[in-house]
Amino acid sequence: MTTTAPPGSFTAGVHDRLSRLADDLPELVRGPVRTLIAGPGKFARPRLLAACAAFGTPDPGRLVRLGAVVELAHLASLLHDDVIDEARTRRGAPAAHTAVGTEQAMLAGLACFALVGTEAADLGEGVAGAVSTAVATLAYGELLDVERAFDTAFPLPAYLEVVRCKTAELFRLCCLLGAAEGRCGPGETDALVRFGAALGVTFQILDDCLDLSPSGSGKPIGTDHALGLFGAPTLYALRADRGGELARLLLSPSFGVRDLPEAHALIKDRGGLEAAARLAADWHGQALDALRGLPAGDPRDRLAALTTSLLDVPS
């Protein structure tokens, strides 16, 4: 889980930049942001951005700052998600709202979003425009995700819309910013953006599968199911749940982690895991298709390797 990056590496640079930005936040909103930054993180988004920028010749200093912007946008939405979901922990530490209270955590998230805005603006009009559009999509995704809680009849296309807005949008942004920083041409940019969106969807579907069984990733399981946020395997299984057994279990007021094995069995029995795996494979295929549209060579190989490591679930 923790990738202790070698000093001087890109991720270490991003981490440094994040710490510096957080240190400049006003004292009262600083704490929760610092805690999050100090926790273990994979820096998936900054790494994706850098890998895309490698198709051109990016400025290393700007690349680190851009990486920090996308990571910060991710952290800001984590702070607010945890307030909404009443999560107890985040990245191994108590979630911000349990440590500093709901209102301070909310304000820390707001300050974090504001910091994303000033940093993005500092990096240029194009960056500010792309980042603000993505953050708006993210906020809408957050709405879509909350309002569908406990919906056992949530249609797959609507699920994919949530995933596109809530998860894939940031991946897409990373690729867009990376392409822009690498001064890629329109053809390459387009391929990278399509790649990012498809990768994001794949990533989320696989993540949904993880909520059902221990994976060694250290992520607590069953959280999303307890919150009524049913992922692809469950939604597929619910469509085949003729007797209503699974729906009844999932909507039971006392549903908790100890019911997860039963839920898992019912979902598997109804073909949910298999169908979700097929869906993930389909989106993964779309990502690889987009990748094939890029010029062969070192950058493409490294992006492919990063894709594998991001999707390699237990890593």
Next chain:
Amino acid sequence: MTVHLAADVLVVGAGPAGAIAAAELARHGLRAVLAGQDDGRADHDLVLSGAALRGLASVGALEEAGARVVDAVELRLGPGDGHVLPEAVSAVCGRRRLLDGLRRTAVTAGATWLPGTVSDPVREEGVWHASTGGTTVSARHLVLATGAPPTGTSHATGLLCARPYSGVDLTTSIVLALPAPRTIDPAERPTCVWAVPGGTAGTCTIGASRLGPADPDELLQTALTVLAGGDPRFAAAVPTGPAVTGALNSGFSPERSVQDGRLLVGDAAGLVNPFTGEGLSYAVQSAVLAARAIAGHPGDAAAAGRAYTRRLSATFVGYFETATHAARRYHLAWRVLVATAGDERPVSAKVRRAVLTPEGFSGLTAADLMPLPAADVALLGPFLLACDEVAVRAVRAEWPFIARLLIAGEQAPHQRLRPAVPFFAALLAGGNPPDATMATLAAAIELATLGALAFLGPMPSRAAPGRRVDWAVASTVLAGDFLLAQASRLVAASAPEVSWSFADWLGELAALRAARIDPAGRSRAGEVFAALLEFPSRIGAQLGGASPETVGALRSFGGHSGHAFLHAEEVLALRGERTRLDVTLPAMLAGRLSAIPDDLPGITGGLLAGDPGARSEAMDLAATGCEDAHRAALAALRNVTHPVSARILRSFVATLCAPCAPPSAAGPAGTAPADRPDPSAPVS
């Protein structure tokens, strides 16, 4: 023998919307034919909301309605006790009497009234033809006021019922109830219930509505169960007449309201509140808008249709404009309303009003209108309309319930207290008329102010633990993030050079509020509000090219206005009146919004309520604070040389501070007589 009538406009359907459209058309000098068949429903009582009363009064039809005023609206959301909706004026009238009165009004105005069913109108060479009884009518324009179609758009169609009862002790108030969801299943649909006192003691009318398939008997039974639960006034209710039912159509969208040249008004256009069944105010307003659109383009039906769509989209936001997410967003709104029922935070109160009542308000506004000379209104009005248009367009498709916070049949939007006003005046201070594209930035500022209020107000308390969504907290975060993100997007798209300052402002607001709620308490209460209004003044001045001194003056003006705003809130709250933010005194104190405890340490809501001495001390403090801030704001304006800019800003701050002026004063405090034009002067 057939009679032929050549007219300018044929209005089909003689319900409230049709009758008012015909009356207004006739008043504009157009030949209007009002043709309609009674729907044969039994007579029953209707609730007239404040907006419906104002609408009827504006078309001179209030007398005819024979309305009985009811003192209060009791709102019961979820299982808790009801509370009285502040300043909600309502009345009751009989449908028969209202219809007869409105049709008389139309005839008196000069419209021709033809009772009977109208054949489906057909258009030939730009002229509509239809017949009713022995009469054929031809007209260039067609208005359809035929009521709710029995089969409408499935996601927005339902049933409305009403029935008279006796044995009920309801005399001075209307009850509006929205029961809590029974399950966590989002497929559940709410039944909305209301009761209005009857004309004689002990009687009332009970009404209910539900979207989706419904059975009238079951619906009314549910209504009675909901009302009688915990409310002894309804325990002995027995029906005394037939149940009246009708279709509920809430599928309004501006684009669907003009169909192949037909202008749809009232229920035909889907203008009904799905939560309350209220449709009369919309029927009145849409009829007036249609009549004006036609009067503006008497010779061109297509242009009239376009004008009508435009006016509608600037006036109303529907509940179900896009079908895709309609059901889930409706469910979200219901759960949020119920979860925040007892919640007196500004945002909750505003949302309740926006979703449940037809009257408008926005951001920082209540009913106060700024007095401005007609010439200034002519300058400001179009800018603010453009601002509203952008703001509403940014959110209406994705979150219509929020868009209703921005416009909802608003009266005189260009004279309301809103952050876009100081922004506009500051733009003007540089000497040039503001560029129309700046309206987008104004919209961003207003959306951001609304979003900021979600984060800067007191927090809702956490819901009881259990397997559920904490709707009160979740909706606060969701709405705040959504609005601020949309605002940032608009800024980046329209004025990228402001992106940094804009984001920095949001960060400043977060830090100020965090400092304010910190137990160590090092920040003054007014600072958050000062920052809220300082930004529009500063950015406007900079973008308008004002000199550095003027920019400084306007920053200072904005800051002082923010402090004045807060003190005016305190004065209103101390008096027990409705504040601009719809917040009560205890909520202000609990949420650390008020500055009173800064100077009177240890003060509590209980102390203020029980101790007249403490109360008057607090009142003095707030009023003095407001006057000081007002004076400081006016002093800052001495460095603003542009006369119109300074005049608008003086009127703005004077209206902000009006609650603090001694009641005897003839006008808003601090306004020089020359600045006080006749508020009844016509506005554009």
